[in-house]
Amino acid sequence: MEINQILNSTGPPITVDLPNSYVIVPSIFFWVLSPVIIHDCKTSRLSPLPWSTLMSLKWFVASILIIDRLFVFLLAVWESLFEHKNVTADLFIYPFFHSFTLLALLIATNEVRRAGIHSSGSLFCVWMLFALFAVPEFYQWMTTGSQPELVARIDFFRYVAYLTYFPLVVAEFVLHFVSDPFPMPKSYQVALATFTVFVLIDPKNVLTPNIAFVSLSLFNLLRGPLMMAADLVAQTVQLVVSNKRIRTFLCEREVDVTAIxxxxxxxxxxxxxxxxxxxxxxxxxxxxxxxxxxxxxxxxxxxxxxxxxxxxxxxxxxxxxxxxxxxxxxxxxxxTVAYLSQQPWILNQSLKKNILMQADLNDVRITILVQFCEHIFQVLYKKVVEACALSDDLKQLPDGDETEIGEKGINLSGGQKARIALARAVYQSKDVYFLDDPLSAVDAHVGKHIFDNIIGPNGMLSHTTRILVTN
CATH class of the missing domain: 3.40.50.300 (P-loop containing nucleotide triphosphate hydrolases)
Structure with missing residues (x-):
């Protein structure tokens, strides 16, 4: 059937095969593109995107679409089981397949967000096809509904379901058309649009100064609450997720301290x-x-x-x-036990504080004791720094061991972080050391230096028990 025959037909209401053909093409297109979407999500190295108003609207519209299509499917089940109508298999298969595809699209939208992708071209193309293929069917439904002699032959529930489906599909397509949240309208733009609609909808409406200035005051009062309401959906989703994580953590079983x-x-x-x-x-x-x-x-x-x-x-x-x-x-x-993990734990403090891990000593008695033993501590500290091959790194840092590490300071390489964490463990002087592959992030000659001076039989830890994990 040609497209002009479809759009200009004045015959009876549309057949089942016509709308089903419109549904199956975009759905198959999505499943063909699904490997591309999965590949993009798996290979992305971006951080997950936070929940936003735009993302919440996409989820909300897609959820209503799924409910709409499931309603059509359940309607066919009801007519077949309880009303004993002769319902064809198409009325079961296509709505169910359509609902399943929309659910997969909803999951894909969330995975794209978790992959850090602002806007997926594949999802945009899928929703564009859904919107385009929905136009002829929507036109046919509207044409049929406007003809009195054909209204009695229309399935009312399916008619309402599709009139709901089409604007939602168009809305979802528009939401995927942009990657950033919609800009907030200015107050004068809102006032101009409102006054224009007010004047155009009824010739009797006259924009007087009383109406204009009172309306402007009302707009200013409503601006704040409406801006807060726009973020309510996103914040509600974040609240639910956060509450679930906190509840899961708090309800965890306590650690059995007697197990070890x-x-x-x-x-x-x-x-x-x-x-x-x-x-x-x-x-x-x-x-x-x-x-x-x-x-x-x-x-x-x-x-x-x-x-x-x-x-x-x-x-x-x-x-x-x-x-x-x-x-x-x-x-x-x-x-006593010291544990060195594969992922070094570094504080946003100076390099020296990361090794010593000592709080500020404000007590006078402790301060006097520390001053008495300061020479011993300094000798041990220098010996640990040299044994962990950090001496050359300290010379290159702008402030030596007082250089700040982290957001307000410098960034260290993986090998430097591993050696700082090792120096911290050695400085604590424990009885047992659990070392989880501490040499994996350093060069071969640095690893040999650390093994000879720290871990080996002649190293600083030779008087302790050492369990070394390596490949």
Whole structure:
């Protein structure tokens, strides 16, 4: 059937096949483009976009569209089961397929937001096709509804459902036409538009000074509340998500402090770390990550755990620290513990404070004690800095070890952060050291220097128990 025959037809109401053909083409186009959308989301390195009024409007309109199409599907089910009408399979399949496609579009819109993409060209093209293919059907419905001899033959519920569907599709297309929120209208623009509509809708309406100035005052009073109402949807979504996360965190089961046998005085034991028949998981409801683990580390020994990526080396350290759920077995740790993770934790303070991790000493007695031992502390600090290969870095920094790190200061490389975190752990002088691949972010010669002066048999930690994880 040619397009001019469709638009200019004066025959009976449109058949089922015609609107279904309009639905199936944009839907198939979306599923063909879905690999492109998935690829864009997976390869994006941008930060997720926050919820905005524009994004909330997209979700709201798309949700109403899904409800509208599901209503048409359920209407067909009702007519078939309860009214015993001869309903064709098309009235079941196409509305359901349309609803499923719209739901997938809603999910894709959220994934695009999480990928940090302001505006997806693929989604824009899909909604453009939905809007274009809806025009002939909308025109046919309107033409049929305007003819008295054909009104009685129109399915009222489907007629209303489509009259709701078309403007929503056009609205969703317009919302995807822009990537940034709509600019806020100026007060004079609102007043001009309102007064123009007021004068044009009825010839009896006369814009007098009393009406104009009172209306301007009313506009100024309503401007603030209306601006707040525009962000209400986005803030409500953020409130729901935040409340869910906080509730999940607060309702988590407390950590079992008795799961790990900890003893501060490690010199009384020949073995510092013991794990017998240990099985661990991240949650009691999840599968076991580590099963039947046997680990025995003697006092002042260096034990290296080697394995491929994802084999559970880091999980073993966290299990010994008590950060995982112990399903069964025995875990014992004797002495004070220092843990160095793969991701260094750096404060937005000076480099020296990141190593010392000491608060301001305001107490007079503590201050006198510190002054008495200041020389010893300085010697230990310099020795740690040199052993961690930070001396050359301090010479290059503008203020030496007093250089600020973070937002108000400089940015450090991954290797520098790893060495600062290692220096902090060494300076604390603990009995047991859990070192999670501390040499992965440094060069080979720097790694050799750190191993010889820190971790190795002649290093600063030679009198401690060291468990080193590496590839």
């Amino acid at each position: 046998d900890k003893e501060i005085r490690g010199e009384l034991y020949s073995n510092t770390v013991e794990v017998h028949s240990g099985s661990f998981s991240w949650d009691t409801a999840e599968a076991r990550v580590l099963s039947d683990i046997e680990l025995l580390v003697g006092s002042k020994e260096l034990v290296t755990i080697v394995g491929s990526v994802g084999s559970g080396k880091s999980s073993l350290l966290l299990a010994a620290l008590g950060e995982m759920e112990k399903i069964c077995g025995y875990v014992g740790v004797r002495g």
